[in-house]
Amino acid sequence: MDNHKMTWEAYRDIAPSGIVDLGHRISERLKGKTLLHVNSTRWGGGVAEMLHRLVPLFQDLGVDTQWDVIEGSPEFYQVTKAFHNALQGQAQVITSEMYDAYLKINKKNGRKMDLNADMVIIHDPQPAPLIYKKKKQSKWLWRCHIDASRPQRNVWNFLKSYVSKYDGAILSLPGFARKLNIPQYLVYPSIDPLSDKNKELTEDEVRGVLRKYNIPEDKPMILQVSRFDRFKDPVGVIESYKMVKKYNDCCLVLAGGGAADDPEGAQVLIDVENAAEKDKDIFILDLPPDANIEINALQRAATVVIQKSLKEGFGLTVAEAMWKGKPVIGGFVGGITVQIVYGQTGFTVNSVEGCAYRIRYLLNNPEFSKQMGQNAKEFTRHNFLITRHIIDYLSLMIANLNL
Amino acid sequence: MKEFTFTNCVEIKELTGKKADDEVMLMDLIEEASIDSIYYHMHSCFLRHFYIVGPYPNDFANWVVMQVRDRILAEKLSAITPAKNKNLEDIRNELVEVIDAHLSSIKANPSVISGQPFYLMKSRIIEIPTQIEVKNLAEFRDALAVVDASAIYNHVFEARFRVRKGRSDFAIWFEEVLDRKSLADKVEQVDSYMYSLEGLRAKILSLCDDELQLSGGKNG
Numbered sequence: 001m002d003n004h005k006m007t008w009e010a011y012r013d014i015a016p017s018g019i020v021d022l023g024h025r026i027s028e029r030l031k032g033k034t035l036l037h038v039n040s041t042r043w044g045g046g047v048a049e050m051l052h053r054l055v056p057l058f059q060d061l062g063v064d065t066q067w068d069v070i071e072g073s074p075e076f077y078q079v080t081k082a083f084h085n086a087l088q089g090q091a092q093v094i095t096s097e098m099y100d101a102y103l104k105i106n107k108k109n110g111r112k113m114d115l116n117a118d119m120v121i122i123h124d125p126q127p128a129p130l131i132y133k134k135k136k137q138s139k140w141l142w143r144c145h146i147d148a149s150r151p152q153r154n155v156w157n158f159l160k161s162y163v164s165k166y167d168g169a170i171l172s173l174p175g176f177a178r179k180l181n182i183p184q185y186l187v188y189p190s191i192d193p194l195s196d197k198n199k200e201l202t203e204d205e206v207r208g209v210l211r212k213y214n215i216p217e218d219k220p221m222i223l224q225v226s227r228f229d230r231f232k233d234p235v236g237v238i239e240s241y242k243m244v245k246k247y248n249d250c251c252l253v254l255a256g257g258g259a260a261d262d263p264e265g266a267q268v269l270i271d272v273e274n275a276a277e278k279d280k281d282i283f284i285l286d287l288p289p290d291a292n293i294e295i296n297a298l299q300r301a302a303t304v305v306i307q308k309s310l311k312e313g314f315g316l317t318v319a320e321a322m323w324k325g326k327p328v329i330g331g332f333v334g335g336i337t338v339q340i341v342y343g344q345t346g347f348t349v350n351s352v353e354g355c356a357y358r359i360r361y362l363l364n365n366p367e368f369s370k371q372m373g374q375n376a377k378e379f380t381r382h383n384f385l386i387t388r389h390i391i392d393y394l395s396l397m398i399a400n401l402n403l
Numbered sequence: 404m405k406e407f408t409f410t411n412c413v414e415i416k417e418l419t420g421k422k423a424d425d426e427v428m429l430m431d432l433i434e435e436a437s438i439d440s441i442y443y444h445m446h447s448c449f450l451r452h453f454y455i456v457g458p459y460p461n462d463f464a465n466w467v468v469m470q471v472r473d474r475i476l477a478e479k480l481s482a483i484t485p486a487k488n489k490n491l492e493d494i495r496n497e498l499v500e501v502i503d504a505h506l507s508s509i510k511a512n513p514s515v516i517s518g519q520p521f522y523l524m525k526s527r528i529i530e531i532p533t534q535i536e537v538k539n540l541a542e543f544r545d546a547l548a549v550v551d552a553s554a555i556y557n558h559v560f561e562a563r564f565r566v567r568k569g570r571s572d573f574a575i576w577f578e579e580v581l582d583r584k585s586l587a588d589k590v591e592q593v594d595s596y597m598y599s600l601e602g603l604r605a606k607i608l609s610l611c612d613d614e615l616q617l618s619g620g621k622n623g
Contacts, residue, residue: 022413025411025532175520180420184420343458392413395414395415
């Protein structure tokens with residue numbers, strides 16, 4: 001976690017005109033109100049990373065905001081991992097003992113946590129049963145970060161009995177909506193333009209990373225940043241690259257991670273290396289999780305960025321590349337279809353051939369490509385930056401607290 | 404003289420959990436949807452696309468062309484533009500009639516094959532006053548150039564349709580307070596559905612500049 005001092009004013013020259021003042025105006029209405037976020041871990045994972053960035057900004061805006069985490073045993077986290085997988089549609093066996101362990105840990109946390117706030121936002125399924133501590137005058141929202149649109153039914157029914165007691169749920173994509181008797185709000189995830197992964201870099205810093213990995217600077221770079229996961233279709237990206245290479249000299253960089261601690265990831269990496277057939281212009285980088293500056297530099301050096309996913313929630317790497325003014329070619333799935341306005345901020349594709357054709361099109365039309373990248377950056381500025389994320393949360397507070 | 408106060412807005416998007424996978428389902432959804440949903444899908448793409456005009460100016464047409472890939476129906480739906488003499492119920496009826504007529508003529512029900520369903524949503528707008536108050540046209544012009552684009556959405560689309568004033572707040576103020584009817588008429592004649600919010604800002608700014616030039620810099 002990079003630790004620049006986070007202030008709302010720091011975004012004045014980055015966020016859309018007027019939005020910083022808008023944040024001040026909205027937070028004035030929330031004066032004296034308290035906000036509490038609760039999740040299951042302080043470190044590691046996307047939710048904790050996001051809260052580390054959001055909470056200081058709420059506080060800087062004058063909204064009295066706290067963040068607390070529940071404490072669990074290894075058994076509890078095994079159970080919640082199984083829940084997580086079941087909610088995302090993978091078949092899991094959850095025994096009554098596992099349900100009991102899950103509730104027991106939540107009860108224990110509920111007894112010792114101070115959950116008094118005007119608004120409480122509970123993140124993900126792990127602490128969902130804490131709703132039993134809700135006081136009449138406070139408002140509680142359940143923030144679901146995962147794609148629970150096709151969950152294992154018995155697990156969902158169990159969780160639903162708690163979720164239905166909330167004042168509302170917050171989901172990341174329209175397709176994640178469930179049949180619930182409470183309002184379901186849509187709040188897209190966001191990227192932080194001041195984080196290491198997205199902040200401006202000098203040309204020397206970008207070059208330094210290219211040299212570190214021996215990536216040529218004299219030919220266009222096609223880039224995909226993603227874990228080595230079949231759903232990200234890295235082999236499909238190589239096939240597209242090979243089709244492009246017959247017409248345009250270019251190099252391909254596949255930058256990801258996940259191979260070291262995930263057996264399936266390790267197998268995908270082997271498949272990717274086999275598909276690359278030792279092509280000297282294909283660079284496969286298995287990066288550590290904290291390689292934020294490297295990812296940033298690669299995205300800035302790229303000519304075209306690919307996210308050829310076959311299944312995707314909200315593609316943060318798509319937003320990151322768009323923010324760097326790059327045209328993105330994405331698989332026609334999940335959140336990518338929301339992020340890419342076809343032909344304006346990028347292209348969505350359905351096949352290896354479609355991906356190859358659009359890469360060729362962008363390589364051979366640099367002016368069009370540049371304009372598309374600029375559109376992508378502006379679209380991201382308005383829709384997928386942390387400033388919009390904060391405004392969305394503040395608005396939900398105003399709406400739910402009837403201010 | 405009554406000042407004009409710019410008011411931003413924020414939109415809270417709500418999912419209804421209802422969706423359509425084909426054109427018949429879309430027609431049924433539109434028939435049963437709350438009026439807030441009709442408004443959301445006909446207008447709020449402007450709030451999502453401050454800079455960019457999508458293929459068509461409403462979500463129904465965009466879904467049909469992008470996901471169902473039925474260009475004929477998409478073109479017909481894109482032609483349904485809210486106008487002064489239509490309320491949101493009229494728009495709902497027109498949408499249903501157009502889809503119904505199209506389905507009758509092609510005798511098939513085009514559906515999504517590899518795309519995304521249409522997710523029915525609705526929204527709630529919260530007004531946030533900016534504390535920017537202007538007394539004359541020159542001040543108005545300068546403020547319009549810098550306010551958050553959501554203020555333009557609020558004073559143009561929200562004022563006309565959800566608040567049912569029938570005209571934009573800008574036109575009302577130009578005519579009733581500044582006594583500049585001709586400028587008010589010109590602003591009302593701008594086809595707002597053909598611009599992004601930033602494009603609309605530029606267009607109204609240019610009309611204000613012309614008016615200020617005509618009046619030889621005379622304010623008020």
